[in-house]
Amino acid sequence: MNKLEEQRRALLKSFLYALRGIRFCVKNERNMRIHISAAVCIAAFSFVYGLSTVEYGMLFFAIGFVIVAEMFNTGIEVVINLEMPSYHNLAKIGKDVAAGAVLVAAVTAILIGLSLFLHFPKLPDTLWAILTTPHLLIAFILLAGAGVLFAFWGNHLFRQK
Numbered sequence: 223m224n225k226l227e228e229q230r231r232a233l234l235k236s237f238l239y240a241l242r243g244i245r246f247c248v249k250n251e252r253n254m255r256i257h258i259s260a261a262v263c264i265a266a267f268s269f270v271y272g273l274s275t276v277e278y279g280m281l282f283f284a285i286g287f288v289i290v291a292e293m294f295n296t297g298i299e300v301v302i303n304l305e306m307p308s309y310h311n312l313a314k315i316g317k318d319v320a321a322g323a324v325l326v327a328a329v330t331a332i333l334i335g336l337s338l339f340l341h342f343p344k345l346p347d348t349l350w351a352i353l354t355t356p357h358l359l360i361a362f363i364l365l366a367g368a369g370v371l372f373a374f375w376g377n378h379l380f381r382q383k
């Protein structure tokens with residue numbers, strides 16, 4: 223195997239490990255699935271609402287920020303559980319700080335969401351348009367229902383090892 227092929231394989235492997243990490247979080251962390259479901263519903267709403275390119279950038283950054291925070295939290299929890307399965311004050315601080323980071327990210331995302339969507343009369347007009355357009359209403363009800371199912375029972379979609 224030549225050097226280039228070796229590098230290509232190493233790159234592919236690290237990409238697969240990263241995907242495995244994402245899969246672990248989605249499978250094992252209900253909060254992660256709640257974030258994903260909420261993000262999909264908000265993204266769908268934003269397409270009806272209509273945002274500028276910069277606003278879409280802010281929205282997707284806020285979504286990614288929360289998901290990344292949740293993944294770091296999960297990683298820290300796993301390492302603490304490995305190193306300190308019994309009660310320890312430092313383990314408690316570590317987990318509480320990691321959970322605090324997710325809370326900060328979520329509050330930041332909510333503030334960004336409010337600054338993007340809290341515009342009058344655009345917000346009530348969009349909600350009214352969804353409520354009075356049957357295909358949009360059905361699409362959002364199905365999306366919200368699927369989101370709830372995925373958030374609370376989505377772990378069953380994964381093969382149990």
Ligand SMILES: Nc1ncnc2c1ncn2[C@@H]1O[C@H](COP(=O)(O)OP(=O)(O)OP(=O)(O)O)[C@@H](O)[C@H]1O
Nearest residue numbers: 253299306307308309310311313314315317318321
């Ligand atoms: N080994 C430990 N020593 C001391 N306190 C701990 C320990 N493990 C957990 N805790 C405390 O219990 C809280 C909950 O921990 P847990 O591991 O159950 O995470 P969690 O809140 O269920 O996270 P998630 O819902 O994201 O999986 C922590 O924030 C921490 O305060």
